[in-house]
Amino acid sequence: MRIGIVCYASVGGSGIIATELGKTLAARSHDVHILSSDMPFRLGEYQPGLTFHRVDTPSYPLFREPQYLLSLANKIVQVARSERLDIVHAHYAIPHATAGYLARQILVATRGGPVPSIITTLHGTDITLLGSDRSYTETVAFCIEQSDGVTAVSESLKRDTYRELGITKDIRVIPNFLDCSTHRRVDAEWVRQRVIGDPAGKVLVHVSNFRPVKRVAAVVDVFARVDRLVPAHLLMVGDGPDRDLAARYAAELGVADRVHFLGEQDEVRSLLSIADVFLLPSAQESFGLAALEAMACEVPVVASNVGGLPEVIEHGVNGFLHPPAEHGAMARSAAELLADRALHRRVAAAALETVQVRFCDGKIVPLYEDYYEEVLKASKRAAV
Ligand code: GMT
DSSP states (O other): OEEEEEOOOSSSHHHHHHHHHHHHHHHTTOEEEEEESSOOTTOOSOOTTEEEEEOOOOOOTTOSSOOHHHHHHHHHHHHHHHHTOSEEEEESHHHHHHHHHHHHHHHHHHTOSOOOEEEEEEOSHHHHTTTTSTTTHHHHHHHHHHSSEEEESSHHHHHHHHHHHOOOSOOEEOOOOBOTTTSSOOOOHHHHHHHHSOTTOEEEEEESOOOGGGOHHHHHHHHHHHHHHSOEEEEEEOOSTTHHHHHHHHHHTTOGGGEEEEEOOSOOHHHHHTOSEEEEOOSOOSSOHHHHHHHHTTOOEEEESOTTGGGTOOBTTTBEEEOTTOHHHHHHHHHHHHHOHHHHHHHHHHHHHHHHHHSBHHHHHHHHHHHHHHHHHHHHHHHO
Protein backbone atom coordinates (compact mmCIF):
# COMPACT_ATOMS: atom_id res chain seq x y z
CA MET A 1 0.00 0.00 0.00
CA ARG A 2 0.93 3.68 -0.49
CA ILE A 3 0.78 5.21 2.99
CA GLY A 4 1.20 8.78 4.19
CA ILE A 5 2.05 9.18 7.88
CA VAL A 6 1.55 12.55 9.55
CA CYS A 7 3.25 13.09 12.90
CA TYR A 8 5.21 15.36 15.18
CA ALA A 9 8.99 15.38 14.77
CA SER A 10 9.52 15.89 18.50
CA VAL A 11 10.74 13.34 21.05
CA GLY A 12 7.23 12.51 22.26
CA GLY A 13 5.88 9.01 22.10
CA SER A 14 3.41 9.74 19.31
CA GLY A 15 6.20 10.81 16.96
CA ILE A 16 8.29 7.79 17.95
CA ILE A 17 5.44 5.35 17.25
CA ALA A 18 4.59 7.04 13.94
CA THR A 19 8.23 6.92 12.82
CA GLU A 20 8.79 3.32 13.91
CA LEU A 21 5.54 2.33 12.17
CA GLY A 22 6.70 4.02 8.95
CA LYS A 23 10.09 2.28 9.07
CA THR A 24 8.55 -1.14 9.67
CA LEU A 25 5.89 -0.67 6.96
CA ALA A 26 8.62 0.35 4.47
CA ALA A 27 10.62 -2.74 5.46
CA ARG A 28 7.47 -4.75 4.70
CA SER A 29 7.50 -3.32 1.14
CA HIS A 30 4.90 -0.60 1.52
CA ASP A 31 5.54 2.82 -0.06
CA VAL A 32 5.66 5.14 2.95
CA HIS A 33 5.69 8.94 3.00
CA ILE A 34 6.23 10.74 6.31
CA LEU A 35 5.02 14.34 6.57
CA SER A 36 6.14 16.59 9.41
CA SER A 37 7.52 20.06 10.14
CA ASP A 38 10.98 18.56 10.65
CA MET A 39 12.78 15.27 10.19
CA PRO A 40 11.50 12.94 12.95
CA PHE A 41 14.45 12.31 15.26
CA ARG A 42 14.06 8.50 15.15
CA LEU A 43 13.92 8.37 11.31
CA GLY A 44 17.59 7.47 11.05
CA GLU A 45 19.46 6.55 7.86
CA TYR A 46 18.03 6.11 4.36
CA GLN A 47 15.61 3.22 3.94
CA PRO A 48 14.10 2.12 0.58
CA GLY A 49 10.37 2.84 0.39
CA LEU A 50 10.52 5.56 3.05
CA THR A 51 10.36 9.22 2.02
CA PHE A 52 10.26 12.28 4.26
CA HIS A 53 8.30 15.36 3.14
CA ARG A 54 9.05 18.54 5.07
CA VAL A 55 6.07 20.80 5.72
CA ASP A 56 7.20 24.41 5.33
CA THR A 57 5.02 27.07 6.93
CA PRO A 58 5.97 30.54 5.66
CA SER A 59 5.53 33.32 8.21
CA TYR A 60 3.88 36.61 7.30
CA PRO A 61 3.78 39.82 9.32
CA LEU A 62 -0.01 39.65 9.52
CA PHE A 63 0.11 36.22 11.21
CA ARG A 64 0.61 36.13 15.00
CA GLU A 65 1.30 32.40 14.76
CA PRO A 66 2.38 30.03 11.95
CA GLN A 67 -0.51 28.64 9.92
CA TYR A 68 0.75 25.06 10.23
CA LEU A 69 -2.67 23.45 9.84
CA LEU A 70 -3.08 25.05 6.39
CA SER A 71 0.44 24.25 5.16
CA LEU A 72 0.11 20.67 6.45
CA ALA A 73 -3.26 20.11 4.73
CA ASN A 74 -1.74 21.60 1.57
CA LYS A 75 1.24 19.23 1.72
CA ILE A 76 -1.05 16.24 2.31
CA VAL A 77 -3.00 17.16 -0.86
CA GLN A 78 0.21 17.50 -2.87
CA VAL A 79 1.75 14.22 -1.65
CA ALA A 80 -1.56 12.35 -1.97
CA ARG A 81 -1.79 13.43 -5.61
CA SER A 82 1.87 12.90 -6.56
CA GLU A 83 2.24 9.57 -4.73
CA ARG A 84 -1.38 8.41 -5.24
CA LEU A 85 -1.69 7.59 -1.54
CA ASP A 86 -4.17 4.93 -0.44
CA ILE A 87 -4.01 5.92 3.21
CA VAL A 88 -3.18 9.07 5.19
CA HIS A 89 -2.47 8.04 8.79
CA ALA A 90 -2.60 10.99 11.20
CA HIS A 91 -0.86 10.39 14.54
CA TYR A 92 -2.15 12.61 17.40
CA ALA A 93 -5.48 14.19 16.62
CA ILE A 94 -4.43 17.82 17.05
CA PRO A 95 -4.03 19.21 14.40
CA HIS A 96 -3.28 16.17 12.25
CA ALA A 97 -6.84 14.77 12.08
CA THR A 98 -8.12 18.19 11.01
CA ALA A 99 -5.42 18.55 8.36
CA GLY A 100 -6.31 15.10 7.06
CA TYR A 101 -10.02 15.96 6.92
CA LEU A 102 -9.37 19.26 5.10
CA ALA A 103 -7.01 17.58 2.62
CA ARG A 104 -9.56 14.89 1.84
CA GLN A 105 -12.27 17.50 1.21
CA ILE A 106 -9.95 19.33 -1.19
CA LEU A 107 -9.07 16.11 -3.04
CA VAL A 108 -12.75 15.18 -3.35
CA ALA A 109 -13.70 18.64 -4.59
CA THR A 110 -10.87 18.94 -7.10
CA ARG A 111 -11.15 15.36 -8.33
CA GLY A 112 -7.35 15.38 -8.44
CA GLY A 113 -7.01 11.61 -8.51
CA PRO A 114 -7.70 8.84 -5.96
CA VAL A 115 -8.87 10.10 -2.59
CA PRO A 116 -6.98 8.45 0.30
CA SER A 117 -8.72 7.12 3.38
CA ILE A 118 -7.94 9.12 6.50
CA ILE A 119 -7.02 7.17 9.64
CA THR A 120 -6.46 8.95 12.94
CA THR A 121 -4.54 7.39 15.82
CA LEU A 122 -5.28 8.87 19.24
CA HIS A 123 -2.22 8.96 21.53
CA GLY A 124 -3.38 10.41 24.82
CA THR A 125 -3.13 14.08 25.66
CA ASP A 126 -4.82 14.86 22.34
CA ILE A 127 -7.90 13.56 24.13
CA THR A 128 -7.34 13.67 27.89
CA LEU A 129 -5.81 17.16 28.07
CA LEU A 130 -6.11 19.17 24.86
CA GLY A 131 -9.05 17.45 23.24
CA SER A 132 -11.11 17.91 26.37
CA ASP A 133 -10.31 21.61 26.47
CA ARG A 134 -13.27 23.70 25.30
CA SER A 135 -10.88 25.52 22.95
CA TYR A 136 -10.50 22.33 20.89
CA THR A 137 -13.38 19.99 21.73
CA GLU A 138 -15.69 20.74 18.79
CA THR A 139 -13.05 20.49 16.06
CA VAL A 140 -11.30 17.46 17.55
CA ALA A 141 -14.55 15.53 17.99
CA PHE A 142 -15.77 16.43 14.48
CA CYS A 143 -12.52 15.40 12.78
CA ILE A 144 -12.37 12.10 14.69
CA GLU A 145 -15.93 11.31 13.62
CA GLN A 146 -15.10 12.28 10.02
CA SER A 147 -12.01 10.04 9.88
CA ASP A 148 -12.45 6.87 7.81
CA GLY A 149 -10.78 4.95 10.62
CA VAL A 150 -9.80 5.67 14.23
CA THR A 151 -7.42 3.80 16.51
CA ALA A 152 -6.37 4.35 20.13
CA VAL A 153 -3.23 3.10 21.86
CA SER A 154 -5.14 1.60 24.81
CA GLU A 155 -8.59 0.51 25.96
CA SER A 156 -8.35 3.21 28.60
CA LEU A 157 -7.86 5.92 25.96
CA LYS A 158 -10.76 4.51 23.93
CA ARG A 159 -13.01 4.83 26.99
CA ASP A 160 -11.70 8.34 27.69
CA THR A 161 -12.46 9.36 24.10
CA TYR A 162 -16.05 8.13 24.26
CA ARG A 163 -16.54 9.76 27.67
CA GLU A 164 -14.79 13.10 27.07
CA LEU A 165 -15.80 13.79 23.46
CA GLY A 166 -19.04 11.84 23.04
CA ILE A 167 -17.61 10.08 20.00
CA THR A 168 -19.94 7.47 18.48
CA LYS A 169 -17.57 6.08 15.83
CA ASP A 170 -15.93 2.67 16.32
CA ILE A 171 -12.41 3.02 17.74
CA ARG A 172 -9.96 0.15 17.21
CA VAL A 173 -7.38 -0.39 19.96
CA ILE A 174 -3.89 -1.08 18.58
CA PRO A 175 -1.27 -0.81 21.35
CA ASN A 176 2.12 0.83 21.00
CA PHE A 177 5.09 -1.34 20.10
CA LEU A 178 8.88 -1.53 19.91
CA ASP A 179 11.37 -2.78 17.36
CA CYS A 180 12.43 -5.66 19.61
CA SER A 181 15.41 -6.47 17.37
CA THR A 182 17.09 -3.21 18.37
CA HIS A 183 15.39 -2.04 21.56
CA ARG A 184 16.97 -4.28 24.19
CA ARG A 185 19.42 -4.10 27.12
CA VAL A 186 22.97 -3.31 26.02
CA ASP A 187 26.33 -3.41 27.81
CA ALA A 188 26.78 0.17 29.03
CA GLU A 189 28.81 -0.10 32.22
CA TRP A 190 31.07 2.67 30.87
CA VAL A 191 28.01 4.94 31.07
CA ARG A 192 27.54 4.10 34.76
CA GLN A 193 31.16 4.99 35.48
CA ARG A 194 30.99 8.18 33.36
CA VAL A 195 27.65 9.43 34.67
CA ILE A 196 27.67 8.47 38.34
CA GLY A 197 31.33 7.44 38.92
CA ASP A 198 30.18 4.64 41.16
CA PRO A 199 30.40 1.18 39.58
CA ALA A 200 28.33 -0.41 42.34
CA GLY A 201 25.83 2.44 42.76
CA LYS A 202 22.11 1.79 42.44
CA VAL A 203 20.45 3.77 39.67
CA LEU A 204 16.88 4.96 39.21
CA VAL A 205 15.87 6.59 35.92
CA HIS A 206 13.06 8.74 34.55
CA VAL A 207 12.53 9.60 30.88
CA SER A 208 9.92 12.11 29.67
CA ASN A 209 9.27 15.51 28.12
CA PHE A 210 9.16 17.06 31.63
CA ARG A 211 5.67 18.51 31.19
CA PRO A 212 3.31 18.94 34.15
CA VAL A 213 1.45 15.69 33.36
CA LYS A 214 4.72 13.77 33.96
CA ARG A 215 5.04 15.12 37.58
CA VAL A 216 8.84 15.32 37.58
CA ALA A 217 8.87 16.84 41.09
CA ALA A 218 7.13 13.67 42.24
CA VAL A 219 9.94 11.68 40.58
CA VAL A 220 12.46 13.57 42.72
CA ASP A 221 10.34 13.13 45.86
CA VAL A 222 10.01 9.37 45.34
CA PHE A 223 13.76 9.18 44.67
CA ALA A 224 14.61 11.11 47.88
CA ARG A 225 12.46 8.65 49.86
CA VAL A 226 14.21 5.69 48.20
CA ASP A 227 17.64 7.24 48.81
CA ARG A 228 16.93 7.36 52.56
CA LEU A 229 16.30 3.61 52.47
CA VAL A 230 18.90 2.51 49.89
CA PRO A 231 21.57 5.02 48.74
CA ALA A 232 21.17 5.54 44.98
CA HIS A 233 21.45 7.89 42.03
CA LEU A 234 18.66 9.27 39.80
CA LEU A 235 19.04 9.88 36.06
CA MET A 236 16.61 12.50 34.74
CA VAL A 237 16.50 12.04 30.95
CA GLY A 238 14.65 14.61 28.85
CA ASP A 239 13.84 18.28 28.98
CA GLY A 240 10.80 20.49 29.21
CA PRO A 241 9.01 23.19 31.20
CA ASP A 242 9.32 21.50 34.62
CA ARG A 243 13.05 20.65 34.44
CA ASP A 244 14.11 23.57 36.66
CA LEU A 245 11.29 22.82 39.11
CA ALA A 246 12.71 19.32 39.51
CA ALA A 247 16.25 20.65 39.96
CA ARG A 248 15.13 23.13 42.63
CA TYR A 249 13.20 20.40 44.43
CA ALA A 250 16.25 18.10 44.39
CA ALA A 251 18.27 20.87 46.03
CA GLU A 252 15.55 21.49 48.64
CA LEU A 253 15.51 17.77 49.51
CA GLY A 254 19.31 17.66 49.75
CA VAL A 255 19.77 15.10 46.95
CA ALA A 256 21.02 17.39 44.17
CA ASP A 257 24.43 15.67 44.16
CA ARG A 258 22.81 12.37 43.26
CA VAL A 259 20.24 13.60 40.71
CA HIS A 260 21.78 13.80 37.23
CA PHE A 261 19.96 15.87 34.58
CA LEU A 262 21.09 14.50 31.22
CA GLY A 263 18.86 16.55 28.92
CA GLU A 264 16.99 15.32 25.85
CA GLN A 265 18.50 12.12 24.45
CA ASP A 266 17.75 10.52 21.07
CA GLU A 267 19.12 7.20 22.22
CA VAL A 268 18.09 6.01 25.72
CA ARG A 269 18.95 2.29 25.61
CA SER A 270 22.40 2.73 27.18
CA LEU A 271 20.95 4.88 29.99
CA LEU A 272 18.11 2.45 30.60
CA SER A 273 20.58 -0.45 30.53
CA ILE A 274 22.49 0.81 33.59
CA ALA A 275 19.30 1.49 35.57
CA ASP A 276 17.83 -0.68 38.31
CA VAL A 277 14.36 0.94 38.47
CA PHE A 278 12.34 3.20 36.12
CA LEU A 279 10.04 5.79 37.78
CA LEU A 280 6.90 7.08 36.04
CA PRO A 281 4.52 8.72 38.58
CA SER A 282 2.51 10.53 35.87
CA ALA A 283 -0.87 12.10 36.50
CA GLN A 284 -2.09 10.55 33.24
CA GLU A 285 -0.59 8.10 30.72
CA SER A 286 -2.69 6.70 27.86
CA PHE A 287 -0.07 3.96 27.41
CA GLY A 288 3.38 4.89 28.75
CA LEU A 289 5.73 4.09 25.87
CA ALA A 290 8.70 5.13 28.03
CA ALA A 291 7.78 2.42 30.54
CA LEU A 292 7.63 -0.16 27.74
CA GLU A 293 11.10 0.90 26.56
CA ALA A 294 12.43 0.40 30.10
CA MET A 295 10.81 -3.03 30.35
CA ALA A 296 12.44 -4.01 27.04
CA CYS A 297 15.79 -3.16 28.67
CA GLU A 298 14.90 -5.38 31.65
CA VAL A 299 14.34 -2.46 34.01
CA PRO A 300 11.45 -2.91 36.46
CA VAL A 301 8.99 0.00 36.38
CA VAL A 302 7.36 1.71 39.37
CA ALA A 303 4.54 3.82 38.00
CA SER A 304 1.14 5.38 38.58
CA ASN A 305 -1.85 3.09 38.24
CA VAL A 306 -3.45 5.42 35.69
CA GLY A 307 -4.68 5.31 32.09
CA GLY A 308 -3.24 2.53 29.97
CA LEU A 309 -0.38 1.59 32.32
CA PRO A 310 -2.41 -1.23 33.96
CA GLU A 311 -2.81 -2.70 30.46
CA VAL A 312 0.99 -3.03 30.27
CA ILE A 313 2.06 -3.58 33.90
CA GLU A 314 0.63 -6.18 36.30
CA HIS A 315 1.33 -4.98 39.85
CA GLY A 316 3.93 -7.13 41.63
CA VAL A 317 4.49 -9.32 38.57
CA ASN A 318 6.24 -7.32 35.82
CA GLY A 319 6.34 -3.98 37.63
CA PHE A 320 4.67 -2.00 40.41
CA LEU A 321 1.67 0.35 40.19
CA HIS A 322 0.45 2.77 42.85
CA PRO A 323 -1.93 5.75 42.99
CA PRO A 324 -0.04 8.85 41.75
CA ALA A 325 -0.12 10.53 45.19
CA GLU A 326 1.27 7.46 46.96
CA HIS A 327 4.95 8.48 46.80
CA GLY A 328 5.75 6.44 49.94
CA ALA A 329 4.34 3.26 48.43
CA MET A 330 6.23 3.89 45.19
CA ALA A 331 9.44 4.45 47.16
CA ARG A 332 8.94 1.25 49.14
CA SER A 333 8.42 -0.78 45.96
CA ALA A 334 11.53 0.76 44.40
CA ALA A 335 13.63 0.17 47.54
CA GLU A 336 12.50 -3.46 47.69
CA LEU A 337 13.62 -3.93 44.08
CA LEU A 338 17.02 -2.40 44.89
CA ALA A 339 17.52 -4.48 48.05
CA ASP A 340 16.14 -7.85 46.94
CA ARG A 341 18.14 -9.24 44.01
CA ALA A 342 15.83 -12.25 43.56
CA LEU A 343 12.78 -9.98 43.37
CA HIS A 344 14.58 -7.69 40.92
CA ARG A 345 15.57 -10.60 38.69
CA ARG A 346 12.01 -12.01 38.72
CA VAL A 347 10.29 -8.71 37.90
CA ALA A 348 12.89 -7.74 35.26
CA ALA A 349 12.49 -11.10 33.51
CA ALA A 350 8.69 -10.81 33.60
CA ALA A 351 8.91 -7.27 32.20
CA LEU A 352 11.05 -8.41 29.27
CA GLU A 353 8.74 -11.34 28.59
CA THR A 354 5.71 -9.01 28.54
CA VAL A 355 7.35 -6.90 25.83
CA GLN A 356 8.49 -9.86 23.77
CA VAL A 357 5.14 -11.65 23.92
CA ARG A 358 2.76 -8.68 23.48
CA PHE A 359 4.43 -5.52 22.19
CA CYS A 360 6.97 -6.25 19.43
CA ASP A 361 6.59 -4.75 15.95
CA GLY A 362 6.19 -8.17 14.37
CA LYS A 363 2.94 -8.63 16.32
CA ILE A 364 1.51 -5.09 16.28
CA VAL A 365 2.36 -3.69 12.82
CA PRO A 366 0.28 -6.39 11.04
CA LEU A 367 -2.67 -5.15 13.10
CA TYR A 368 -2.22 -1.74 11.44
CA GLU A 369 -1.87 -3.35 8.00
CA ASP A 370 -5.08 -5.36 8.53
CA TYR A 371 -6.87 -2.25 9.75
CA TYR A 372 -5.72 -0.27 6.69
CA GLU A 373 -7.12 -2.99 4.41
CA GLU A 374 -10.38 -3.05 6.39
CA VAL A 375 -10.80 0.73 6.11
CA LEU A 376 -9.92 0.73 2.41
CA LYS A 377 -12.52 -1.95 1.69
CA ALA A 378 -15.16 -0.05 3.67
CA SER A 379 -14.28 3.19 1.83
CA LYS A 380 -14.59 1.44 -1.54
CA ARG A 381 -17.95 -0.03 -0.56
CA ALA A 382 -19.18 3.41 0.53
CA ALA A 383 -18.02 4.97 -2.76
CA VAL A 384 -20.15 2.62 -4.86
O1 GMT B 1 2.56 13.06 26.11
C1 GMT B 1 1.99 13.71 25.25
O2 GMT B 1 1.57 14.82 25.49
C2 GMT B 1 1.78 13.22 23.87
C3 GMT B 1 2.29 11.87 23.56
C4 GMT B 1 3.65 12.02 23.07
O3 GMT B 1 3.74 12.34 21.90
O4 GMT B 1 4.53 11.83 23.88
O5 GMT B 1 2.29 10.97 24.67
C5 GMT B 1 1.18 10.17 24.59
O6 GMT B 1 1.43 9.25 23.51
C6 GMT B 1 2.38 8.23 23.81
C7 GMT B 1 2.50 7.35 22.56
O7 GMT B 1 1.26 6.78 22.24
C8 GMT B 1 1.93 7.42 25.03
O8 GMT B 1 2.83 6.36 25.31
C9 GMT B 1 1.85 8.36 26.24
O9 GMT B 1 1.36 7.65 27.39
C10 GMT B 1 0.91 9.52 25.95
N1 GMT B 1 1.04 10.54 26.99
C11 GMT B 1 0.02 10.75 27.83
O10 GMT B 1 -1.05 10.18 27.75
C12 GMT B 1 0.30 11.77 28.90
